[in-house]
Amino acid sequence: MTKATTASSRILSLILLAVVACSVGVDASTSATDLQGEVLVSAAASLTDAFGEIESAFEEANAGVEVILNLGASSALREQILEGAPTDVFASADTSNMDQVAEAGEVAGQAEIFVTNLLQIAVPAGNEAGVTGLDDFAHEDLLIGLCAEDVPCGEFGRQALAGAGVTPAIDTNEPDVRALLTKIEAGELDAGITYVTDVLSTEGTVDGIDIPAEDNVVAEYPIAVLAGAPNPDAAASFVEFVLSDQGQAILTGYGFHRLDD
Amino acid sequence: MGFIALTTERREAERARRPPVLLVVLGVLGLAVFAVPFIGLLSRVPWTDLPELLSSDLVTDALRLSMVTSLTATLVAVLIGVPLAWILARLEFPGRSLVRGLVTLPLVLPPVVGGAALLFALGRRGLIGEPLNQATGLLLPFSTSGVVLANTFVAMPFLVITVEGALRNLDRRYEGAASSLGAGQWTVLRRITLPMIGPSLVAGLVLTWARALGEFGATITFAGNLQGRTQTLPLAVFVALESDRDVAVALSLVMVVVSLAVLVALRERWWKAL
Known part of the structure; x- marks a missing residue:
């Protein structure tokens, strides 16, 4: 008993020591700029590459801040936020998921549209199946993938197909746009509907086939600081950076469109 | 003096x-790690709408598919996993420990890695x-057979290691006695070996089936x-x-109830073999 108590108090003091050491570490990292700490940014999977670059640029401008990107389907990110995940910024690939977060009172101020994106048919490089347009999505013998129905790219993709009067012969509903893209890239699927920006990001392993403007869907991307943001100042600064000329230039470099385009 | 000694002794006995x-x-903290999430889940169950929710197409399709694929995967595991366990337990060959490591790899590998590996291979x-596709037209990804394969890959190690352990602990004199009395190899296997490792075999089967039922990462990948x-239940x-x-x-409630029922029912009876 006494031995156990001694051992446990030893462990306890070790833990305490570790905790103290950690907090001292945080204090020591305080830099000259006012902003500091972590900013957790939950961003749509389609923003993966662009926000990766924005993260580096923002951290370069704010030495005390560390941006942590949490990437996934906007619908999945929405659920995390609504279940109380401590998130600073939410960047969604559609307005519907942002609206649901706002309706729950989780948005601080107002969400702002920061870019738009267009859909494109994505096929493996070389397009062996000879896909030419949305009509081919009805072919039973082609392997067709879409994003799951509640993921923005899945919703928009279905809207485009419905607009073109095509009932797709779907073989898989992928959990997010990057998962879909990976399977097209691997040649396991003959065609899918992703964003123009996703096709661009593969640098040649996936070919894009344009969807005519009358069937295409313009995806509007809203961004907002969240009401429960643990680091609201840095969060606001991050959003400001995304909306700035520098941020917008990074985004257009990945194929996104500015609002005034 | 004697009185004092007695009370000290008693105190020590009580302490012990x-x-x-x-x-x-x-320990209670450890239990909380398992219990709290399920309490959270139960607190969200829409009890009154439950019958209606559970009879939706999405749920019945997923339940049926999960049952079919997890049971088929278990059957496949018996057909090829038990012989593999026998090879590992009984045959001496170079690189056996490497093979044994390979067999247990899916236990520690993230299933999504397993799924990607399956995709690269098959x-x-x-x-x-x-x-294979060019010769037979067979296409495993995006098919129910693909789900069975993913389930087998992730779950079969449970059967192999359980059965292998049992085979190695088996007193081989019984088999020797049967052989010396004229029983053929298959008869010995059927009448002596398999019955003796029965409890381990069943325990391995249950673990394999339970793991297959819960498989997510390799399947979706x-x-x-x-x-x-x-689309199985986890998906x-x-x-x-x-x-x-x-x-x-x-859906989560269905999975919890089914899994818990099977595991609790079989624990007392079979898991002692583990």
């Missing part, structure tokens, strides 16, 4: 009988998948996600979490 408080506290453009064809939960939380919770 009393469970160490720290150990109990930590996908349409895979090492074996491509010639290799076989995709389509209702009625490849349906994942998708429903983002669209219809009540359905997701109802």
Whole structure:
């Protein structure tokens, strides 16, 4: 008993020591700029590459801040936020998921549209199946993938197909746009509907086939600081950076469109 | 003097009988790690809508598919996993420990890595998948057979290691006695070996089936996600979490109840073999 108590108090003091050491570490990292700490940014999977670059640029401008990107389907990110995940910024690939977060009172101020994106048919490089347009999505013998129905790219993709009067012969509903893209890239699927920006990001392993403007869907991307943001100042600064000329230039470099385009 | 000695002794005896408080506290904390999430799940169950939710197409399709694929995977594991266990337990060959490591790899590997590996090997453009597809037209990704394969890959190690352990602990004199009395190899296997490792075999089967039922990562990576064809219960939960939380919770409840019922029912009887 006494031995156990001694051992446990030893462990306890070790833990305490570790905790103290950690907090001292945080204090020591305080830099000259006012902003500091972590900013957790939950961003749509389609923003993966662009926000990766924005993260580096923002951290370069704010030495005390560390941006942590949490990437996934906007619908999945929405659920995390609504279940109380401590998130600073939410960047969604559609307005519907942002609206649901706002309706729950989780948005601080107002969400702002920061870019738009267009859909494109994505096929493996070389397009062996000879896909030419949305009509081919009805072919039973082609392997067709879409994003799951509640993921923005899945919703928009279905809207485009419905607009073109095509009932797709779907073989898989992928959990997010990057998962879909990976399977097209691997040649396991003959065609899918992703964003123009996703096709661009593969640098040649996936070919894009344009969807005519009358069937295409313009995806509007809203961004907002969240009401429960643990680091609201840095969060606001991050959003400001995304909306700035520098941020917008990074985004257009990945194929996104500015609002005034 | 004697009186004092007696009370000290008694006190020590009492102390020994009393469970160490720290150990109990930590143990209860350990239990909380398992219990709290399920309490959270139960608190969200829409009890009144449950019958309606559970009779939706999405749920019945996923339940049926999960049962079919997990049981088929278990059957496949028996057909090829038990012989593999026998080879590992009984045959001496160079690199046996390497093979043993390979067999247990899926236990520690993230299932999504397993799914990607399956895709590289057996996908349409895979090492074996491509010639196989050209020769037979067989396409495993995005098919129910693909789900079975993913389940088998992830779950079969449980059967192999359980059965292998049992075979190695088996007193081989019984088999020797049967042989010396004229029993053929197959008869010995059927009448002596298999019955003697019976409890381990069943324990391995249950673990394999339970793991297959819960398989998610390898399945969605290799076989995709389509209702009625490849969307098993875990995939349906994942998708429903983002669209219809009540359905997701109802599906989760089904999985918890089914798994818990089987594990509890079999624990007393079979798990002692583990």
